[in-house]
Amino acid sequence: MKVAVIGIGSTNFGEHWDQNLRQLAIEAGTKAILDGNIRGRDLDAIYLGNMSAGRFIGQEHVGAMISGELGLSIPAIRCEGACASGGLALRQGLFSILSGQHDIVLVGGAEKMTDLMTDGVTSSLMGAADQEWESYYGVTFPSLYAMIARRHMHEFGTTREQMAKVAVKNHHNGILNPVAQFKKEITIEEVINSPMVADPLTLFDCSPITDGAAAVILCKAELAKKYVEDPIYIVGSGQASDTLALHDRKSLTTMNATVKAAQEAYKQTGLTSKDIDLAEVHDCFTIAEIVATEDLGFCKKGEGGKLLDKKETEIGGRIPVNTSGGLKAVGHPVGATGIKQAVEMVLQLRGKAGKRQVKDAKLGLTHNVGGSGATAVVHIFSR
Amino acid sequence: MIGIVGYGGYIPRFRIKVEEIAAVWGANADSLKKGLNIEEKSVPSMDEDTATISVEAALNALKMAGIDPKEIGAIYIGSESHPYAVKPTSTIVGEAIGCGMEYTSADTEFACKAGTAGIQMAMGLIQGGYIKFGLAIGSDTAQSKPGDALEYTAAAGGAAFIIGKNNIVAEIEGTYSCSSDTPDFWRRDTVEYPSHGGRFTGIPAYFKHVISATKGLMEKLSLKNTDFDYVVFHMPNGKFPIRAGKMLGFDLNKLTHGLVVKKIGNTYSGSSPLGLCAILDVAKPGERILITSYGSGAGSDSFSIKVTDLIEEKRKNARKVQDYIDNKEYVTYARYTRLRRGI
Numbered sequence: 001m002k003v004a005v006i007g008i009g010s011t012n013f014g015e016h017w018d019q020n021l022r023q024l025a026i027e028a029g030t031k032a033i034l035d036g037n038i039r040g041r042d043l044d045a046i047y048l049g050n051m052s053a054g055r056f057i058g059q060e061h062v063g064a065m066i067s068g069e070l071g072l073s074i075p076a077i078r079c080e081g082a083c084a085s086g087g088l089a090l091r092q093g094l095f096s097i098l099s100g101q102h103d104i105v106l107v108g109g110a111e112k113m114t115d116l117m118t119d120g121v122t123s124s125l126m127g128a129a130d131q132e133w134e135s136y137y138g139v140t141f142p143s144l145y146a147m148i149a150r151r152h153m154h155e156f157g158t159t160r161e162q163m164a165k166v167a168v169k170n171h172h173n174g175i176l177n178p179v180a181q182f183k184k185e186i187t188i189e190e191v192i193n194s195p196m197v198a199d200p201l202t203l204f205d206c207s208p209i210t211d212g213a214a215a216v217i218l219c220k221a222e223l224a225k226k227y228v229e230d231p232i233y234i235v236g237s238g239q240a241s242d243t244l245a246l247h248d249r250k251s252l253t254t255m256n257a258t259v260k261a262a263q264e265a266y267k268q269t270g271l272t273s274k275d276i277d278l279a280e281v282h283d284c285f286t287i288a289e290i291v292a293t294e295d296l297g298f299c300k301k302g303e304g305g306k307l308l309d310k311k312e313t314e315i316g317g318r319i320p321v322n323t324s325g326g327l328k329a330v331g332h333p334v335g336a337t338g339i340k341q342a343v344e345m346v347l348q349l350r351g352k353a354g355k356r357q358v359k360d361a362k363l364g365l366t367h368n369v370g371g372s373g374a375t376a377v378v379h380i381f382s383r
Numbered sequence: 384m385i386g387i388v389g390y391g392g393y394i395p396r397f398r399i400k401v402e403e404i405a406a407v408w409g410a411n412a413d414s415l416k417k418g419l420n421i422e423e424k425s426v427p428s429m430d431e432d433t434a435t436i437s438v439e440a441a442l443n444a445l446k447m448a449g450i451d452p453k454e455i456g457a458i459y460i461g462s463e464s465h466p467y468a469v470k471p472t473s474t475i476v477g478e479a480i481g482c483g484m485e486y487t488s489a490d491t492e493f494a495c496k497a498g499t500a501g502i503q504m505a506m507g508l509i510q511g512g513y514i515k516f517g518l519a520i521g522s523d524t525a526q527s528k529p530g531d532a533l534e535y536t537a538a539a540g541g542a543a544f545i546i547g548k549n550n551i552v553a554e555i556e557g558t559y560s561c562s563s564d565t566p567d568f569w570r571r572d573t574v575e576y577p578s579h580g581g582r583f584t585g586i587p588a589y590f591k592h593v594i595s596a597t598k599g600l601m602e603k604l605s606l607k608n609t610d611f612d613y614v615v616f617h618m619p620n621g622k623f624p625i626r627a628g629k630m631l632g633f634d635l636n637k638l639t640h641g642l643v644v645k646k647i648g649n650t651y652s653g654s655s656p657l658g659l660c661a662i663l664d665v666a667k668p669g670e671r672i673l674i675t676s677y678g679s680g681a682g683s684d685s686f687s688i689k690v691t692d693l694i695e696e697k698r699k700n701a702r703k704v705q706d707y708i709d710n711k712e713y714v715t716y717a718r719y720t721r722l723r724r725g726i
Contacts, residue, residue, distance in 0.1 A: 017587040117581045195414045 004224030004231035007036020007217030008343040013331035014181040016211040025110040028213035036217035044102035046076040047093040049086035049109035050335035055124040082128030086338020087368030087377030109339030110213035128371040130245035144372045146198035149287035151252040162305030164191035166286035174329025176356035181331035205286040210331030214339040236380035238264030257376035258295040265378045273297030280341035282369035283326040338368035386551030391443020392660040394540040394707035397426035420621025424648025427539035433462045434475045437522040440543035443701040452481045456514025458488040461497025496678025498652040505546040516547040523651035528576035538648025542656035552694040559600035562682030596683035612670040615641030615658035617677035661704040668692045
């Protein structure tokens with residue numbers, strides 16, 4: 001598999017009181033089109049990752065909304081897989097090129113979440129869990145991930161401090177990312193002492209509610225150099241599913257969908273986790289990053305916490321994770337997150353990530369999760 | 384020269400602590416106290432409402448002004464808790480303080496800024512030569528839904544200002560307002576408690592208007608932030624006004640004295656006016672005060688006020704805001720609920 005990414009773009013992430021979903025998506029898309037040195041009319045199709053515009057802003061049919069706004073009559077498809085909607089859209093864009101149907105496609109991810117109050121957002125997000133067996137019993141995503149955290153602590157001795165270190169590291173990286181929602185150093189003590197959300201997770205263990213959009217231009221590999229000098233290639237793509245409800249799984253501390261999606265992507269490329277130079281993983285909660293680094297094979301099961309103690313996932317470490325600041329510091333506009341990860345990876349592999357640049361980055365991995373792990377998408381990027 | 388002839392505040396005696404409310408809802412009091420920068424709030428007694436609070440404040444203002452209440456030609460009372468939906472609070476107050484019949488009056492509502500809007504209305508009538516003195520009051524017994532974030536701050540209190548041209552204790556050098564249709568906080572008719580837009584009440588609402596009005600005033604009067612000795616912004620909590628002060632580059636010490644919210648809560652229409660009274664109680668002749676109110680919905684009125692030589696003599700005649708702040712009795716949540724007629 002080899003498909004080029006020739007253009008990237010993203011909005012600032014945060015509370016965009018004065019911008020709607022349409023404006024955010026168009027801003028990111030236009031930036032990606034300009035970055036890819038193409039014109040709108042060069043596009044063959046649009047794939048848009050969006051989780052819940054219907055519930056967040058009452059707007060469905062967002063694919064056509066974006067193509068219409070761009071003045072294009074090309075196919076426009078919205079992809080939904082909860083918080084993995086962006087990753088799913090990226091995969092559909094890839095396949096459309098690999099199938100020979102399209103040469104150049106725009107893949108975007110966008111979400112407008114702050115039009116609702118926090119309880120409205122929480123209940124909308126719960127649409128990604130099992131309504132009958134989880135939501136109706138009053139469970140929310142923080143509490144699902146809190147159960148994962150508790151079990152991880154029980155099985156492997158993972159500590160509260162280790163979880164806090166994820167937030168501290170990602171906030172530190174976020175300061176170096178101009179589009180991040182939070183640009184503020186925090187300490188382990190601040191994380192632990194922040195308001196309790198779902199024991200053991202406190203406010204600073206949780207990714208925020210965010211508005212934002214990101215976009216990439218995918219291009220048939222053979223055509224890429226016609227437009228840009230430094231195309232980055234997507235060389236592996238895996239996706240897998242698991243039970244919707246957390247309690248139906250054999251293990252609370254392994255996300256099988258992640259393991260399988262990664263296996264598929266590694267298999268396609270002939271690579272292993274040891275070949276990866278850096279990764280953007282789905283840290284919707286701090287425990288999620290610890291579980292992800294294990295499931296992706298960056299360390300043994302149960303040692304994700306130690307990875308943080310040894311500073312191996314920091315920029316400059318053995319396997320930098322979430323150089324962008326992750327979902328924690330950049331923000332988590334749910335449908336946009338998978339594409340935002342791709343944008344960061346392309347920046348890193350181009351060597352244009354500024355102060356957060358990972359030296360000699362050649363191979364990068366992105367990992368996007370939907371719900372509590374029912375959907376996982378993994379992509380491998382190469383220079 | 385138009386200005387304040389007399390002013391006066393009033394705060395009910397009962398207080399409830401953040402800890403007491405937090406314990407009922409299982410909330411973290413320390414984090415709330417830090418997050419809101421507030422310790423306790425005032426609670427009106429069962430027989431106190433916007434009318435009685437306004438009367439107390441107006442009587443203090445009258446004592447200071449030393450005028451015959453019959454000389455007051457206009458009464459405007461700004462509140463979002465007028466006791467009647469239809470029937471003015473202002474006539475109850477006019478009657479109680481002895482204004483006779485020869486005055487115009489109206490109740491005003493603009494969330495937390497209808498009191499300062501009343502000052503502007505009185506200024507207009509005086510400048511136009513229609514009346515000699517005008518009485519403007521901002522007063523509230525604020526409502527909050529039990530368990531809502533507002534419950535920690537929604538308080539009761541009021542401040543009255545007699546506006547006129549002679550014997551003024553402080554000159555109103557100028558005023559500037561800005562308004563926009565911003566639905567950050569509202570209460571529909573017949574609905575018991577207000578609703579609010581959570582974080583939307585911050586940047587796009589409070590800060591946008593407070594900052595714009597304050598900058599507009601300074602530009603209009605060619606004043607810099609260093610030209611003011613005291614600053615008071617509307618106080619929905621103890622955090623917002625400080626942040627506004629930082630954003631505008633004020634020396635934050637200038638905000639300290641007017642920041643009455645920490646001890647009495649958000650008195651809504653009475654909030655920034657009570658802060659102004661507290662400052663006038665201690666300011667020296669020649670000192671300049673900035674006050675910017677904020678009302679959800681949304682808008683801000685900003686005033687530049689300069690203290691005159693008369694203040695030191697005249698303010699001896701009325702009770703000070705600090706007296707009311709210090710005179711307090713704590714109540715439990717149960718008694719609070721009873722006082723608010725919840726049970």
